[in-house]
């Protein structure tokens with residue numbers, strides 16, 4: 001497999017063409033951003049940890065039958081994925097009140113929710129990724145009613161699978177963000193990444209943050225906590 005021209009540069013990853021049009025080469029970067037890019041830093045080791053964590057999680061999701069774009073990890077910072085057209089939605093699942101949900105609705109952070117909720121945000125930096133309703137998604141032709149239902153169900157299935165995985169390694173899955181893409185035949189696959197950048201992960205016993213809130217809220221260095229998540233996932237794999 002040959003790495004070819006740069007296709008796309010995101011905040012935390014670069015995507016390259018390969019000699020196979022169905023395969024994309026991803027390089028995870030050390031850049032951390034928050035507040036829609038207003039806060040930005042280079043953090044040595046972050047790309048490596050997120051690539052390794054995402055590779056373990058996407059492999060696990062394959063094992064439990066959740067279709068996703070991951071093909072294989074190539075190196076500490078690189079992986080191969082299937083080429084998809086990203087649906088411009090951020091699909092958020094929440095098990096516990098935190099972040100924007102806790103703030104907007106004035107609910108104490110840490111309050112468990114009666115059932116997992118799914119929210120949709122429009123991926124649009126110029127608009128600051130606004131929350132949108134299912135009717136908005138349909139009227140803007142972002143996805144069909146049937147696709148929205150698939151996204152919701154896949155997001156809930158990912159939640160069940162990840163809750164089980166993280167409980168095994170004594171981590172509480174508070175909430176997370178997913179992205180999905182369409183293959184050339186229109187099949188919907190889970191895409192992007194699942195890492196401490198895109199999930200809220202709290203230590204099951206201490207409730208300590210093991211995720212990007214450490215960076216967003218200036219609570220310290222993210223590398224030791226991302227490393228802790230990776231070590232626990234890796235030990236589970238080897239168990």
Ligand code: TMP
Nearest residue numbers: 098099100101175176177197198199200
């Ligand atoms: P929120 O509480 O800020 O809406 O975030 C919900 C979850 O989604 C949290 O786990 C962090 C994740 N997330 C991203 O991965 N990218 C984003 O741009 C945002 C806003 C949230």
